[in-house]
Amino acid sequence: MQIFLILEALGWFGYGILCLLYPSMLIQVAGIQALSVSGLVELSAMYGGLEAAIGVIAFLGWQSAPRSRWALWSLVLLCGGMGSGRLLATLFHMHLSLYTAGALLFELGSALVAWLFLRRMPVSDPAVTSQR
Numbered sequence: 704m705q706i707f708l709i710l711e712a713l714g715w716f717g718y719g720i721l722c723l724l725y726p727s728m729l730i731q732v733a734g735i736q737a738l739s740v741s742g743l744v745e746l747s748a749m750y751g752g753l754e755a756a757i758g759v760i761a762f763l764g765w766q767s768a769p770r771s772r773w774a775l776w777s778l779v780l781l782c783g784g785m786g787s788g789r790l791l792a793t794l795f796h797m798h799l800s801l802y803t804a805g806a807l808l809f810e811l812g813s814a815l816v817a818w819l820f821l822r823r824m825p826v827s828d829p830a831v832t833s834q835r
Contacts, residue, residue, distance in 0.1 A: 704820045708765035708774060711813060716758025723751025733802045757781055772824060778817035786810030 721728065726746035729735040737743040764774020789807055793799050
């Protein structure tokens with residue numbers, strides 16, 4: 704679980720910081736382009752700030768056993784939500800790019816692995832009892 708959380712932290716935080724600092728890179732990577740300064744701000748916030756924050760959540764879970772359950776639930780909900788939304792949009796638009804396929808695999812895979820780790824946590828785990 705610790706390896707999973709630190710890999711999630713590095714992946715989300717690293718990509719988030721790149722998107723925060725260089726939102727225009729999303730043109731080459733994902734085909735996403737801002738048409739105004741407001742659009743650049745939005746890309747920086749959603750692809751930069753939000754994804755970096757997900758990385759921080761995973762890092763906090765890796766750093767502290769009592770927070771690991773909270774971090775795993777956060778990953779289930781956030782990654783599951785993004786992945787589900789992306790899957791529905793992919794099906795609706797009948798379009799699957801290499802970027803979208805990779806993002807689907809990462810997001811839904813992250814949610815699934817986090818959920819599997821949660822299922823393996825015993826109820827008597829300190830991460831559970833300290834949050835009550």
